Amino acid sequence: MAATDRLGSLRGQFLRWLLIPLVLLVALNAFSVYRNALDAADLAYDRSLLSSARALAERVEIVNGKVVANVPYVALDSFETDTLGRLYYKVTGVNGEFVSGYEDLPDLPKNVPRSEIYPALVHFFQADYQEQPVRIAALHQPVYDDQMRGIALIEVGETLDARRGLSRKILIDTLLRQAALVLAVALMVWVALRFVLAPIMQLRADVEAREPTDLSDFDPSVVHKEIRPLVSAMNGYMARLQTLINGQKRFIADASHQLRTPLTVLKTQAELALRENDPVAMRHIVESIATTTDATVHLANRLLTLARTGHGAATAEMEALSLNKLAHQVCLELALPAVRKQIDLALEADHEVPVMGQALLLHEMLSNLLDNAIRYTPAHGRILLSVFQQHGQAMIEMEDSGPGIAEAEREKVFEPFYRASGSSVMNPGGTGLGLCIVYDIVSLHGGDIALDDAQVPDDDPAQARGLRVSIRFPRLP
Numbered sequence: 013m014a015a016t017d018r019l020g021s022l023r024g025q026f027l028r029w030l031l032i033p034l035v036l037l038v039a040l041n042a043f044s045v046y047r048n049a050l051d052a053a054d055l056a057y058d059r060s061l062l063s064s065a066r067a068l069a070e071r072v073e074i075v076n077g078k079v080v081a082n083v084p085y086v087a088l089d090s091f092e093t094d095t096l097g098r099l100y101y102k103v104t105g106v107n108g109e110f111v112s113g114y115e116d117l118p119d120l121p122k123n124v125p126r127s128e129i130y131p132a133l134v135h136f137f138q139a140d141y142q143e144q145p146v147r148i149a150a151l152h153q154p155v156y157d158d159q160m161r162g163i164a165l166i167e168v169g170e171t172l173d174a175r176r177g178l179s180r181k182i183l184i185d186t187l188l189r190q191a192a193l194v195l196a197v198a199l200m201v202w203v204a205l206r207f208v209l210a211p212i213m214q215l216r217a218d219v220e221a222r223e224p225t226d227l228s229d230f231d232p233s234v235v236h237k238e239i240r241p242l243v244s245a246m247n248g249y250m251a252r253l254q255t256l257i258n259g260q261k262r263f264i265a266d267a268s269h270q271l272r273t274p275l276t277v278l279k280t281q282a283e284l285a286l287r288e289n290d291p292v293a294m295r296h297i298v299e300s301i302a303t304t305t306d307a308t309v310h311l312a313n314r315l316l317t318l319a320r321t322g323h324g325a326a327t328a329e330m331e332a333l334s335l336n337k338l339a340h341q342v343c344l345e346l347a348l349p350a351v352r353k354q355i356d357l358a359l360e361a362d363h364e365v366p367v368m369g370q371a372l373l374l375h376e377m378l379s380n381l382l383d384n385a386i387r388y389t390p391a392h393g394r395i396l397l398s399v400f401q402q403h404g405q406a407m408i409e410m411e412d413s414g415p416g417i418a419e420a421e422r423e424k425v426f427e428p429f430y431r432a433s434g435s436s437v438m439n440p441g442g443t444g445l446g447l448c449i450v451y452d453i454v455s456l457h458g459g460d461i462a463l464d465d466a467q468v469p470d471d472d473p474a475q476a477r478g479l480r481v482s483i484r485f486p487r488l489p
Contacts, residue, residue: 106162
């Protein structure tokens, strides 16, 4: 799955991370507000029940030794029904006898605690009456006269229709307010995001409007501080891309220039061969064509190697390799050209020299290094290739008895197509790419390379030149 599919929209992610916790918090707040509102409503309805019980208790008295309730008919009618629900009452005498009201109204349970909210002997409880849930206030009212005294029980019950209606209204109002709050926040965040992300959207438009050849920098100051490192990284990447493109252009120009000469020579030689009738002269021309073709193939191979090391090889995976085995293989492959020139080619290698790298490129590096040494070392000369470990690092040192390279030119020979002074005499068919390829491969592997004069042999003090190439690779992890 693409990264864009996994990440999605920045605006959408921000809204989700903001709104989902906000919705949870709003839900908790709505529940808390709802419970508080219900408690307040219950308190108000309980206070109303207590007021009704007190109003009824004021009409309870003792007459001729009996508890009576002087409740007018109008009062009875108001107790039986209410605009919001039904009200019921019951008066019980000091001895538990029924006095007035609804005799079957549930009695006060024994385990109901007294309410501490009001300065009265009142108990609130819920029960079922006439198949409806009711809330009942039971008030103990002292009654007395000259002959007796005691406590009567006045109960006033109310159906829960009004309370439930109020609860639903409170719940709906709370949810509507909280939902409106969430929608308002979402809208404000969405509008704010449009303004906040406007510079990024403008940057995107600028990138899309750019011409493919325009690799100039973007201005980091037009975006937020948090985005500026990204813009700076883009600018850095484009600078590296521009360097790569410039290198490609230079390489193509140099390669076309270098190939144009041998191809022109081949064409001329072919035209001469077509006009020549003498078989001997024809053979000489064909031999020249073969020689020129070999040089052109060698140049093309070097150019392809140089292109491979500079473009795409860096993405290949590194692996653990044995550098001494690679060196041994390369020496065997190039032993024949050394024998033809009667060059003393020697390899000194430790038993095991591990290195992290790419086998193909390291083989190419050693081949170019040794091939250059064979080409520039005169007949009966010597070449010593050493592979060893030093302080945990893989090392390569190669010494030859050739003309060497002047100190002023040792940095230039790593440039493509540059040839040191006097090299045309020792190797007329050279391309000036051998050390450039070696340098690129060493750099690709994180190593470094140095050129120096070869050590003067003890048996030949007159040989004061020669070249020593030293390569060091990074320590293994």
